[in-house]
Each structure stands twice: as structure tokens, then as C-alpha cells.
Amino acid sequence: KQEVTQIPAALSVPEGENLVLNCSFTDSAIYNLQWFRQDPGKGLTSLLLIQSSQREQTSGRLNASLDKSSGRSTLYIAASQPGDSATYLCAVRTYNTDKLIFGTGTRLQVFP
């Protein structure tokens, strides 16, 4: 059974810092991995999607890497800003199903 873990559960940093959020999964036979952002009381916004054949994806200040063999993904946020404050969720999809399995998220606060 696929399980997804995210650490840390919460993170509070001053503006400008570079951050690394971690996601690990127990079954390496994944189809893809997706990082989402969730603002309080809101739905999920897709940030980056990494297919199983890819090692990383970049969008602006965000970079996500994928190491299937070790069951890990990291989301790197460069030069963090207060507007980055949100909960970040990773989710994996395995080959034998079309559903996403989510981690419990990392709650990020960036203060000025």
C-alpha cells in the first residue's frame, strides 16, 4: 500500500531564505508525482508535475526533483516571499490506479 510522508510538518522562516520541502513514498512504482499549494480555506493549485521518466521540473522560483529509486521528491523554493505562505502537498500516482495518494502537507510561513 502506497504511503506518502512529508517533512517537516511545519516551517517558519524569514523572507529571502531558500527552502527545501521533503516528500517520501513507499512504493517506487509511481506513474507521476505532483506538488500542490493550498491556501487556507481554498482548493489545491498545481505547482509542478513530474512524470516517472523525469528527474526534475522547474517553474520560476520553484524546482522539484524526483528520485524514484529512493522514493523521494524535494521541492526547492528559492528566495522565499511572504506570499509563499501556504500548505504544500505532494501526491503520487502509481501505475495500477488513477488516484492520487497525498501526504499530509508542510505548512509554510514566511515572515517579512
Added chain:
Amino acid sequence: GAGVSQTPSNKVTEKGKYVELRCDPISGHTALYWYRQSLGQGPEFLIYFQGTGAADDSGLPNDRFFAVRPEGSVSTLKIQRTERGDSAVYLCASSPDQGYGYTFGSGTRLTVV
């Protein structure tokens, strides 16, 4: 539409009542998903539609929960005899097809009192 639309955004109901939650996916998206998110947790899968048919309903917690997508676009999640434990945010997502990324709606916050 431009995004996934869910209505209502908030629903308060009494224990034992019946509720319907609606999802309008992005036009042309064949895949539609329902998830449930409890406070402090990640979303949990409920059911997935490919076109009009439920391709995977393994996440529905019990037979009080049912979902339909009769014309392959709008979907309705139906909950009978609601219980306080059903209180959560119900999220809908759509995708052009399998293997593509999801677009989520803003969710319906259901509170059972």
C-alpha cells in the same frame, strides 16, 4: 468553463439529512475525481469517473455515499443520512485524460451538526 467549479462552497446540514454536492469540471476533461479532506490531513480519494462511468469507487467509505456523472460532464456526490464524521471539505478535480495533471476546484465545506 475556465476552472473546476464546485457548489455550494459551504453547506451546513443536520445529522441524518441528505446532501448533494455538485462539481462542474473543465470543459472537455474526461476524467473527474472526488476527494475528501479532513482538518490537518491531505485529501483522500473517494471516486474516479472516466466519462460517464465510475472507473474506481474504492474510496467511498460506505453505502451512504454515492456519485453520478450521467452525461460525462457535471458530477454530483450524494450523501445519505449524514453523520457528524462526514464533516470535511469535499474536493473535485478534473483531468484531460489519465496521466495528466489534475485541476482542483475550491471545494465544498460540509458541516454536519
